[in-house]
Structure formats: C-alpha cells, structure tokens
Amino acid sequence: MYLLEGNMGAGKSTLLALVKQHLAHLSVVTEPVDCWHKSDQGSSLLGHFYQDQQRWSYTMEKFTLITRVREYLKESRQSTTHKIMERSIYSGYYCFAKNGYLQGTMTEAEWSAYNLWFEFLVKESCKTPTGFIYLYTTPDVCFERMHKRKRSGEEIVPLSYLQELHDAHEMFLIHKNGTLAELTNVPVLRLDVCKEFANDPQETTRILNEISSFIAQTNQETICAQPLYKNAESAYFKTL
Secondary structure, eight states: OEEEEEOTTSSHHHHHHHHHHHOTTSEEEOOOGGGGSOEETTEEHHHHHHHOHHHHHHHHHHHHHHHHHHHHHHHHTSSOOOEEEESOHHHIIIIIIHHHHHTTSSOHHHHHHHHHHHIIIIITTOOOOSEEEEEEOOHHHHHHHHHHHTOTTGGGOOHHHHHHHHHHHIIIIISOTTOOGGGTTSOEEEEEOOSOOTTOHHHHHHHHHHHHHHHHHHOOSOOOOOOSSTTOOOOEEOOO
16 A cells, blocks of 8 residues: 655645556545535535634544545555555644644644544554655645635635645655654655646656656565656655
C-alpha cells in the first residue's frame, strides 16, 4: 500500500486520474470526500468545519479518522500491493487534527480523546504502508488551484491555513518529527508539482516515471512496476 499525501489543492485527484489512465498495473483509491459532504439541513459536515473550526474541529477530525480507517482496513485486506491510496490516517492525525489542536480549535480534552481513538483504531489494527508519495507544493500554488477548481466550501479557506498544513506535512513526511516509530523508515517520494502538470506531457511523464520507479524499488514482492522510459530517474529517499 502506497499513500498519496499533500496539501489541499496540491493536485492529488488530478495525479490519481493520470495514474489510473497511464499506469495500468496500479490500482487507485480516492479519498472518501463525498461522505464528509453529506447534507445536514442544507449543509455538510465539511462545510460546518470550514465555517467554524472552533466548534466543529473535533467532530470533523474524529469522523474523518473513522472513515479513513474503515477504507484503509478494507483496502489492506485485498491481495494487490500495487495500490495508491489518497491521503491517509497518518496525515489526518499529524497534519489536520494535530494542527487543529496546536491552533486552539481543539481543546486539551478533545485532543486527548482523539488520541485515544487514534491509538485504538490505528496502532492496533492498521498495517504499516510500503511508502509515501508526497506532492510538494507551496501554499500560494495550493491557494490558487483551490480557487480555480471552486470546490464547495473551500472558497473561505484562508492562505494562512494552507501554510499551517504545509508546515505540518513537512514535519510529518520530511523531518518525521514525533511520528510513530514504525513510520520512521518508511520511504518517501517527494514530487515537486508546483508547475502545472495535467496538460503538460513532459511534466506528466516525469512524475509518472518517478512514481513507477519508486514502486519498483520499494516493493520487494514484484518488479512489474517499471519506469515508462529507461532513463527515468527516481527521486525517492529515506529519512533516517
């Protein structure tokens, strides 16, 4: 299992569509965003969160944790190892929930309760991923892409929130500061996607080559995942 991580607006959905189209040996699992948008008297849980994080942070993060764990366990039970899953239980914890606590939108009591849920649902049940694929973008680029795609509720997300999430992703995936011991040596592929890649064949080829090379080098069960071109370079690294 490979986990695709990155800030809001980094291009995860766009990349997964390209992977599905061009890398047939990989299966793709998208983030369960729809279940967070279920209407409640004309509004969604995610919409409530964006409008009032102080009130909805704990509720939102606990619900996303449960839905992510459910998806993760379901996908882990299947035999295929060449699978890329959008976002994860880990970024949900280290980037979104932890940021809420640090920024004061989650109380000490709520953070303690969330940690109990995390330990119960994740530490005891979830298999360690084979690798992380991290889409690196600057907060400015993410902000611009979010406003361009016009996804419901995101129009009120401030740039400062994207900066907080950017810093959290860097601490989690690059510096691995305070992460679970079993994640310390999980390899990370850092892909710079600040440049638009969806309609750029050269950028698309570079990114897909790096992903394919990364999977071929980190997955010991099979070597069927090969670069699209022989000269593709792998940009993965381990943070020791």
